[in-house]
Amino acid sequence: MSKRNLNHIQKAAVESFGRPVLIFAGAGSGKTRVLTHKIAHLIENNLVPAEHILAVTFTNKAAQEMRERVNGLLKEKHAQVNMGTFHSICARILRKEIHHLGYTPDFSIFDVKDQIALVKVVIEAMDIPKNYVTPQEVRHKISYFKNKLIHPDEVKRKAHLVIEKTYAAIYKNYQKALKENNAVDFDDLLLLPLEIFETHPEVLEKYRQFWGYILVDEYQDTNKPQFMLVKYLAQEHQQICVVGDDDQSIYGWRGADIRNILNFEKNFGNCEVFKLEKNYRSTGHILEAAATVVKNNENRAPKDLIPHNGAGEKLGLIETNDEMEEADAVINALEKEIKLQKRNFSDFAILYRTNSQSRALEDSFRRSGIPYNIVGGVRFYERKEIKDLIGYLSLIVNPKDTISLRRVINFPPRGIGIKTVDKCVIQAEADKKEMIDVLNAPESMGIRGKQADSLTAFYNIIKKYNELLPKLNAGELVRTLIEETGIKKFYKESSGPEDAERFDNVMEFLKSVDDFMVREPEGGLSQFLEEVSLLTDLDQWNDETNRVTLMTLHAAKGLEFPVVFITGLEDGLFPMYSALETKDKLEEERRLFYVGLTRAMHKVYLMYANHRRRIGSDDLYGMVSRFVHEVPEEKLEKISFTSALTRKVVGGKPGRHTKTAVSRTVVAFDDFQVGDFVEHAIFGIGKVMALSGQGENQRVGIVFKDGLKKKLVVKFANLKKVDTPEG
DNA sequence: GGGGCGATTCTTTTT
DNA sequence: GAATCGCCCC
Numbered sequence: 001m002s003k004r005n006l007n008h009i010q011k012a013a014v015e016s017f018g019r020p021v022l023i024f025a026g027a028g029s030g031k032t033r034v035l036t037h038k039i040a041h042l043i044e045n046n047l048v049p050a051e052h053i054l055a056v057t058f059t060n061k062a063a064q065e066m067r068e069r070v071n072g073l074l075k076e077k078h079a080q081v082n083m084g085t086f087h088s089i090c091a092r093i094l095r096k097e098i099h100h101l102g103y104t105p106d107f108s109i110f111d112v113k114d115q116i117a118l119v120k121v122v123i124e125a126m127d128i129p130k131n132y133v134t135p136q137e138v139r140h141k142i143s144y145f146k147n148k149l150i151h152p153d154e155v156k157r158k159a160h161l162v163i164e165k166t167y168a169a170i171y172k173n174y175q176k177a178l179k180e181n182n183a184v185d186f187d188d189l190l191l192l193p194l195e196i197f198e199t200h201p202e203v204l205e206k207y208r209q210f211w212g213y214i215l216v217d218e219y220q221d222t223n224k225p226q227f228m229l230v231k232y233l234a235q236e237h238q239q240i241c242v243v244g245d246d247d248q249s250i251y252g253w254r255g256a257d258i259r260n261i262l263n264f265e266k267n268f269g270n271c272e273v274f275k276l277e278k279n280y281r282s283t284g285h286i287l288e289a290a291a292t293v294v295k296n297n298e299n300r301a302p303k304d305l306i307p308h309n310g311a312g313e314k315l316g317l318i319e320t321n322d323e324m325e326e327a328d329a330v331i332n333a334l335e336k337e338i339k340l341q342k343r344n345f346s347d348f349a350i351l352y353r354t355n356s357q358s359r360a361l362e363d364s365f366r367r368s369g370i371p372y373n374i375v376g377g378v379r380f381y382e383r384k385e386i387k388d389l390i391g392y393l394s395l396i397v398n399p400k401d402t403i404s405l406r407r408v409i410n411f412p413p414r415g416i417g418i419k420t421v422d423k424c425v426i427q428a429e430a431d432k433k434e435m436i437d438v439l440n441a442p443e444s445m446g447i448r449g450k451q452a453d454s455l456t457a458f459y460n461i462i463k464k465y466n467e468l469l470p471k472l473n474a475g476e477l478v479r480t481l482i483e484e485t486g487i488k489k490f491y492k493e494s495s496g497p498e499d500a501e502r503f504d505n506v507m508e509f510l511k512s513v514d515d516f517m518v519r520e521p522e523g524g525l526s527q528f529l530e531e532v533s534l535l536t537d538l539d540q541w542n543d544e545t546n547r548v549t550l551m552t553l554h555a556a557k558g559l560e561f562p563v564v565f566i567t568g569l570e571d572g573l574f575p576m577y578s579a580l581e582t583k584d585k586l587e588e589e590r591r592l593f594y595v596g597l598t599r600a601m602h603k604v605y606l607m608y609a610n611h612r613r614r615i616g617s618d619d620l621y622g623m624v625s626r627f628v629h630e631v632p633e634e635k636l637e638k639i640s641f642t643s644a645l646t647r648k649v650v651g652g653k654p655g656r657h658t659k660t661a662v663s664r665t666v667v668a669f670d671d672f673q674v675g676d677f678v679e680h681a682i683f684g685i686g687k688v689m690a691l692s693g694q695g696e697n698q699r700v701g702i703v704f705k706d707g708l709k710k711k712l713v714v715k716f717a718n719l720k721k722v723d724t725p726e727g
Numbered sequence: 728g729g730g731g732c733g734a735t736t737c738t739t740t741t742t
Numbered sequence: 743g744a745a746t747c748g749c750c751c752c
Binding site: 060087136186251253254353413415416420451553555574592614616617 | 728729730736737738739740741742
């Protein structure tokens, strides 16, 4: 392995061994390079065998990339390093160890929707006044408690208000219900291993010895359970290296505690600290702007980013009237970049604060024919049709999973409604049986006729596939399952246009099962389900194709792009209103802005709209974001934009299904080319013959239809671009 | 008792 | 704009 392309601090961090290592890695300072070289260094110098190294990353995709890069650095073949997110590593631990807590290894992993469904069931069984609490808010509370490592009993002890006591009671029952379903939620994936480590020291000892060296990336975004896991595993051998940047901590709302990194030296005494401050990514103006902004935060470790590249271009600032115009302005600037700087589509990232902002952007991209990729939003595996299928599979693997059972018992519709399900619940309680097992005897619950037949048929399918599980490979199983359950028939016979698309998604799911089987020939269905439930949209994002990337600022963490647009910079949206309540929240929003700025290599565009329509809440007539004002004015270049498109409503009444006709008319500066046809209010149609000047000073030489030649300043001429000489 | 259709509600960010 | 809720009809 060559270390020639490391600077001396990076090299020292790579070679440090024998003491805990803390690396403060500023944005773009070569953090991933240090981590991969460090892993390669450990292996190559026989300091730690590859299979005894554990590397924790923030996303599965990052783990995959890190694996490839480590493999690229090492010439000799070596065992695989254990890499993954906290959640995926913990899931693997649980498959082996969860029996210590009385679950079976086939446990289901509940996502947010499953959690809400379970909370609902729990509340309904509890004699709580209707609408006193919503399942969503309770789920949120429970997750909050879990991320702070607060047990139900402690919540109960500290509860004063009736509502707090209610939360405590639901939390306790919810946890009990999870276990009865042989299911864990996302938070449990972290909590249950901790519980095992605390109650079974011999298990902890086993993992301590196995993972002789631990590396944690994005350490600033670890929460309390994650910190405890690291502490348990590493505090004895102290063979640990964490990397992070307190300025990029953006997951406080999920329990991430910035103190984990700021107090690392206290928790792991005798540690060696390295600061990577040289930025290899961004040009000077961008870097200085970002640094000035983040210095407004009080709660941060003082540090600098030293520019390595030239000053580059100033940050573009573009004001528009509304979100549609903002989207057009993005396209406009993007096309200019492509024309003038010869960039590819994949050089651009469009970032926003909330997923719903992607809609207007998406419309414009589609209309202009520019290929794009949206990362996030509704994930593939959260679509209804896919969740239904996963529901079947979860139930087959884990028949105790009543949430999946409820989900699929009447899909496709087979005449089993809520009342019938209720009868089954009561019967199961009375008989002390699993819910699945009472379905077999409908007569004993007073269910007859169509419902009775449906119940037995449903029971037989689940039972049959449960028994087939060891014999059939996952792909075959799913294929026959969609036939036998009638899912295929249901979609094929449906005339709804969205059902055709749903069936396509089912087919794509089938393909992902096949892919999994090729990748993991030994892997069973439950391993596939685990992988699927921990996969995020970002993990599947393919950055090789030539497309513009649209994503939230959160999702952009750890990535870099030549050109970055940060949209929706309005007070109330970014920063959000709710973040104005406390200093900590505002500082986290500011860090998010900092993360956005530092994604860019060459150019940043800051965008805001004077009026933004939002679904589900009032329109925002926002002021320019305070963050824009925090960027030094001399770093900004205002780019004026007049809509290149006029929208007019065509056909039908205005309202829900209003169609908008879009025509290209008014243009921004710098958007003329020789040969373009234009229309002037007085002189009429003309043809552009010459160009001079730039931006506000741009002039165009035009020959009008009657032979009149004019040289006009674009700013004042109010020209419209037209497609043909006829207008 | 189930199914269909209109009314209502949701909103930050995600492993 | 979509997903859930609740009402009403079969």
